[in-house]
Amino acid sequence: xxTSAPLIEMIGITKSYTHIRALVGVDLTVxxxxxxxxxxxxxxxxxxxxxxxxxxxxxxxxxxxxDGEEVQFDSPRDALDAGIATVYQxxxxxxLMETWRxxxxxSEIRKPVPVFKPMDIARMRATTSEQLAKLxxxxxxxxxxxxxxxxxxxxxxxxxxxxxxxxxxxxxxxPTAALGVKQSGVVLKYVxxxxxxxxxxVFITHNPHHAFLIGDHFxxxxxGRTSLDARxxxxxxxxxxxxxxxxxxxxxxxxxxxxxxxxxxxx
Amino acid sequence: xxxxAVESDAAVSGQNKLRATSIVKLxxxxxxxxxxxxxxxxxxxxxxxxxxxxxxxxxxxxLYQSATIGVMAVSVALLMIGGxxxxxxxxxxxxxxxxxxxLAVHVGLNLFVSMGLALGISLLISFxxxxxxxxxxxxxxxxxxxxxxxLFGFNLGFNKVVTxxxxxxxxxxxxxxxxxxxxxxxxxxxxxxxxxxxxxxILWWLILVAIATYILLxxxxxxxxxxxxxxxxxxxxxxxxxxxxxxxxxMFVGFSAWFYAMHQLSAYKxxxxxxxxxxxxxxxxxxxxxxxxxxxxxxxAIGSAIGAFxxxxxxxxxxxxxxxxxxxxxxxxxxLLGAVLLxxxxxxxxxxxxx
Numbered sequence: 105x106x107t108s109a110p111l112i113e114m115i116g117i118t119k120s121y122t123h124i125r126a127l128v129g130v131d132l133t134v135x136x137x138x139x140x141x142x143x144x145x146x147x148x149x150x151x152x153x154x155x156x157x158x159x160x161x162x163x164x165x166x167x168x169x170x171d172g173e174e175v176q177f178d179s180p181r182d183a184l185d186a187g188i189a190t191v192y193q194x195x196x197x198x199x200l201m202e203t204w205r206x207x208x209x210x211s212e213i214r215k216p217v218p219v220f221k222p223m224d225i226a227r228m229r230a231t232t233s234e235q236l237a238k239l240x241x242x243x244x245x246x247x248x249x250x251x252x253x254x255x256x257x258x259x260x261x262x263x264x265x266x267x268x269x270x271x272x273x274x275x276x277x278x279p280t281a282a283l284g285v286k287q288s289g290v291v292l293k294y295v296x297x298x299x300x301x302x303x304x305x306v307f308i309t310h311n312p313h314h315a316f317l318i319g320d321h322f323x324x325x326x327x328g329r330t331s332l333d334a335r336x337x338x339x340x341x342x343x344x345x346x347x348x349x350x351x352x353x354x355x356x357x358x359x360x361x362x363x364x365x366x367x368x369x370x371x
Numbered sequence: 372x373x374x375x376a377v378e379s380d381a382a383v384s385g386q387n388k389l390r391a392t393s394i395v396k397l398x399x400x401x402x403x404x405x406x407x408x409x410x411x412x413x414x415x416x417x418x419x420x421x422x423x424x425x426x427x428x429x430x431x432x433x434l435y436q437s438a439t440i441g442v443m444a445v446s447v448a449l450l451m452i453g454g455x456x457x458x459x460x461x462x463x464x465x466x467x468x469x470x471x472x473x474l475a476v477h478v479g480l481n482l483f484v485s486m487g488l489a490l491g492i493s494l495l496i497s498f499x500x501x502x503x504x505x506x507x508x509x510x511x512x513x514x515x516x517x518x519x520x521x522l523f524g525f526n527l528g529f530n531k532v533v534t535x536x537x538x539x540x541x542x543x544x545x546x547x548x549x550x551x552x553x554x555x556x557x558x559x560x561x562x563x564x565x566x567x568x569x570x571x572x573i574l575w576w577l578i579l580v581a582i583a584t585y586i587l588l589x590x591x592x593x594x595x596x597x598x599x600x601x602x603x604x605x606x607x608x609x610x611x612x613x614x615x616x617x618x619x620x621x622m623f624v625g626f627s628a629w630f631y632a633m634h635q636l637s638a639y640k641x642x643x644x645x646x647x648x649x650x651x652x653x654x655x656x657x658x659x660x661x662x663x664x665x666x667x668x669x670x671x672a673i674g675s676a677i678g679a680f681x682x683x684x685x686x687x688x689x690x691x692x693x694x695x696x697x698x699x700x701x702x703x704x705x706x707l708l709g710a711v712l713l714x715x716x717x718x719x720x721x722x723x724x725x726x
Contacts, residue, residue, distance in 0.1 A: 158608070181610040192608060198601035200668040201594075209598050210609035212591040222589045 109172030110135045111273050111304040112157065112188070117166035119152055126152040127163070127328045133321075134273055134304040139295060141307045141315035143348055144325035150308050153325070154277055157306070158190040159183035184210075189266035190275040197262055199251040203243060204232040206250050207265050235264045239294060256287035263294055267303065274298055275306045280314050292318050312348050316341040324348060327361060402662030403674030405713055409660070409706070410677050410684070417688035424691040431567035437683030438576040441676050442634070443650065444657035445576075445583045446627040448675035450620040451658050452587070454600030454667030455504060455511040457497075457624045459518035461650025465526045467493045467632035468642045472539035473530070482545040490629045496522070497625025501618035523648055530644035543640040555630075556637035572634050576676070579627070583672035596620065601668025656703060657682055660710045681706065 112134040119127040127149045134140050144150045155161040156168075159177035168175055170186050177183050183190070197206045204225075213224040213231075232246045239260050243253075250258055259279055266274055276295065280288040295318055298305055309315050315322060322339060324332035324347045332339075332347045417424045424433075443460055450457055457463075467489045474485035500518055504511045527537065534540050542548060557571040587593035598606035599613040607613050635642050659665065660681055661674025682703070689699050 160608070179610075180608050184610050190608060192605070198598045198605055198668065200601045200664075201597050205594055205597065209594060209606065210611050212594055214591055220585065220590050222585075223591055223594065225589070 109169070111171065113169040113172070114157070115167045115169075117153070117156060117163045117168070119149075119156060119161065119163050125328055127156075127325075129166070130325070130328070130330050131333070132157075132306075132323065134306055135321075136272070136304050137299055137302045138320040139299050139305040139307050139318050140321045140323065141309060141319035142323050142325060143309060143312060143315055143344070145310060145348070147327075148325040149328040150310075150325055151277070152328075154190060154192075154275055154306075154308060157183065157273075157275055158188060184269075187270060187272035188275065189269065189271035189273070190277065191259070191262045191266055191279060192277045197250050197258060200249055202247045203236075203250055203253070203261060204229045204246040207232040207235070207246075207261060207268075211269050231268075235268050236261065239264050254287075256283055256290055259283065259287075259291055260294060263291070263298070267298060267301070271303060273304045273306065275308070277308045278310070279307070280309065280311065288314065310348070312341065312344045316344055401671075402664075402669050403671045403677055404662070406661045406674050406677040406681070406710070409709075410681050413681055413684050413688070417684060417692065421688055421692035424688055426567075427561070428565070428567040429687065429691060431569045433680075433683045433687045434573045435570045435683075436686055437676075437680045438570065438572040439631070440653050440657050440682050441576045441679030442572065442579060442631045443624075443627050443654045444661070444675040444679045445579050445672050446620075446624040447651075447654040448658035448661060448663050448670055448672055449583055449587065449596060450624055451655070451663045451665070452600050452667060452670040453596045453617055453620040454603060455501075455617055455620065456515060456655070457500065457518075457621060458512065458515040458651045459496075459500065459522055460515075460624050460628055460654055461652075462519055462522040462526060462647040463493060463496060463625065463628040464632045464635065464650065465642060465644060465647035466496065466522050467629040468636045469526055469530050469539045469644060471632070471636055472542050472641070473533050475542055475545050476540040477533050482542065482547045482551065486551065486633060489632070490626070493625040493629040493632075494622050495625075497621045497628075498618060501621030504621070505614040505617050519648070519651065523645075526644045526647070537644050538641050539636075539644060541641045542636055548637075551633065552637040554637075555634040570638075575630070575634075576679075579630075580672050580676045587672055592616075592619075597668060599667075653682065653703075656707050659714075660706055662710075662714075664714055665711070 110133045112132070114130065114132040117127050117130045117132070118125070130149070130153065132140070132142070132153070142150055142153065152161065156163050156177075159180045159182050162176070162178075168177075170188075175182075175186065177186075180190075198209065201209070208223075208228045208231075213228050214221045215224050229246050233243060236243060236246075241257055241260055241264075243257075250261065253261070263274070263276070263279070279291050279295070283291060292314065295305055295307060299318075299320075307315065307318060320336050322332065322334050322336070322344060323330060324344075332344075423429055443464070447457060447460055470489040470492050471482075471485045474480045474488055475482045478485075480488070496518070500511070500515055503509070504514050507514075530539060531537065555571070555575075559569040559571070561567050561569065587596060595606065595611045595613075595616045598611055599616045603613045632642075657678030658670065658675045659678070661671065661676070661678030663670030663674065685702055685706075686696075686699055689696055689702070
């Protein structure tokens with residue numbers, strides 16, 4: 105593997121909400137040009153982990169390094185500035201807004217005109233349709249409100265946006281959960297493209313089949329702890345499925361604790 | 372034209388969906404469109420049934436009525452697009468007038484200094500509203516409902532303590548009064564006695580609408596306002612400081628309240644400390660009739676102006692038609708209901724298209 109420092113290195117991350125320990129001593133390493141799959145059942149701590157990486161929450165304990173240097177994120181802006189872009193389950197898009205407004209939201213291009221500094225709308229529109237065309241999405245009109253696009257298209261707008269804005273790390277939260285088989289395939293292909301382009305991808309999913317199609321490295325979270333951490337060469341898809349389901353002991357425990365975990369924020 | 376060309380090529384089964392898509396697309400991107408259609412219809416209606424409505428003097432009055440609502444409706448519309456309400460906007464106007472009057476007449480400060488301090492007070496109150504809403508996550512409806520009653524009581528109580536009356540003290544004797552009157556309440560007389568009198572407030576209103584429209588559609592701030600109201604969590608995730616956007620919008624309402632207060636104070640010298648209540652609903656109605664979604668994320672500043680114009684036409688049109696003005700609020704209610712139903716319809720159609 106690469107000898108340079110990993111893009112992200114998280115060590116011993118622990119996070120508790122009022123009564124629930126959402127994450128306990130979790131390690132995660134993200135390398136350039138690799139897809140790291142984080143698997144786990146609902147309430148396993150996947151969402152909490154993403155929120156910490158993307159700067160929405162701060163861990164109670166543990167260390168986070170970017171390019172080998174320790175960092176602390178106080179806001180999503182800090183994470184974005186470090187090149188970490190997150191594409192959320194709900195896509196992090198605003199349905200009522202036009203496609204080009206969504207594409208550039210938070211990173212608008214502005215003309216150097218004093219006082220109002222208007223946006224360079226023509227350039228933003230052109231860039232949006234150009235970037236989407238690269239992903240094979242040809243919109244008749246980038247002025248279309250995002251609500252009028254299909255689920256797969258909306259997903260790809262969010263991914264294209266992250267890649268365009270120089271994401272070195274792309275965190276995809278359940279990108280295929282709401283999609284059909286064909287559209288899932290399209291999204292997985294973009295994930296592969298992103299890896300080829302040298303981007304470090306964190307792929308969050310509860311679907312071991314999708315994970316095994318694309319992943320280089322697998323991590324299974326169970327009730328906030330790491331129950332598996334393996335490279336692709338060390339594991340088979342059957343093992344992954346079994347680990348996802350958990351042993352008998354874990355299943356019983358999951359059943360007992362499931363009740364408490366149901367109310368966990370970000371579960 | 373291009374839409375039709377595309378439609379004729381489309382498969383028959385896809386035609387209805389396509390047509391629905393383009394209509395929804397139009398209404399979603401031009402929220403003020405249906406209000407414009409309504410405004411034209413109402414204008415034609417009163418033109419026919421109320422002969423005095425046709426004069427330019429009547430138009431001056433209608434426009435002035437519209438401006439008295441419109442100046443506030445612009446900022447209230449932007450706030451609603453940003454996903455929040457301000458029920459205290461009506462009484463906030465009186466708070467600004469009263470502060471100016473007390474500081475100038477009773478504290479003895481220079482009138483301009485008093486106005487400046489009143490602006491500071493207005494901005495501080497609205498900042499506090501916005502800060503509480505964003506800090507606690509309590510719906511702005513409840514926070515500003517509390518503010519409404521606090522300010523309403525404060526206006527009456529504090530004014531009574533200082534002046535021992537229910538009206539604010541007359542500011543027309545203060546040095547510089549004629550200057551602020553010229554700026555905030557100048558009347559342009561056309562055609563001599565009995566001719567139309569256009570208030571400068573109409574001009575200020577249109578300028579405010581133009582600036583707000585520009586900000587909303589052409590600037591980054593506008594993009595952030597739309598996003599903060601459309602999906603605050605998503606906006607925050609891509610780095611939009613939604614809390615500050617919302618606080619800024621509350622403060623814009625505070626600024627408008629002060630501006631309108633300065634007009635009232637200049638035009639009438641004194642205002643009733645117990646007035647202003649109910650105004651907040653008129654502003655919200657103008658914004659909603661103009662196409663603002665109650666849930667935020669959609670709407671326009673021009674729409675709020677059209678909504679205010681519909682208000683002005685209706686309130687004066689009923690008088691010119693010789694009807695009992697008591698019916699006016701009934702019509703206002705009907706128009707609000709119509710606008711809300713239309714909003715709902717658009718939302719349902721856009722949800723259906725996505726599938």
